[in-house]
Amino acid sequence: DAGITQSPRHKVTETGTPVTLRCHQTENHRYMYWYRQDPGHGLRLIHYSYGVKDTDKGEVSDGYSVSRSKTEDFLLTLESATSSQTSVYFCAISGNAGGWNGYTFGSGTRLTVV
């Protein structure tokens, strides 16, 4: 077990509805990240967190918001889902700013917006 779980694993939702994805870690790591993975674009950072209630935007943050009220949970919300947000979403964690141990990823959430 990698110590990081994402839920749900799959979700189909309708355009215009809000959607929340959850990332839960048991490693007590400070840094958490949300990425989306799309063909031809690789991995793009949506938002990240460097502590409880400390978050910042990534390169593709429009239409997304995040919250981190506890060390172990990092929530990603699509405020009003659009078809362009159909993607695979990955959460990642890291224990320190140096990143010398690399990053641990969740298994991903496959989101389809219809």
Added chain:
Amino acid sequence: AQRVTQPEKLLSVFKGAPVELKCNYSYSGSPELFWYVQYSRQRLQLLLRHISRESIKGFTADLNKGETSFHLKKPFAQEEDSAMYYCAPPLSQTSGSRLTFGEGTQLTVNP
């Protein structure tokens, strides 16, 4: 943000042939870099890191500061090496503590 570039989106080789996946970085200083691998429909996994100079599953990567590259190499590719490979720097090498990935290279090893 500091960037890494993976110029090849697709790479196909035959089993037993050497393989090299390219990664170039754009920032100065003493970079540290990682290679991640993602097998079909699985999570990304750390493959190897520059700082440890290790060899995992027969893969090695050498940092070339003159060419600003960190290419991943394996002398004899195996079918099970077919996967998506990403090059990335650690937090301390990127502004705002972000992790900026390359776009990835899909490696296919044919029998």
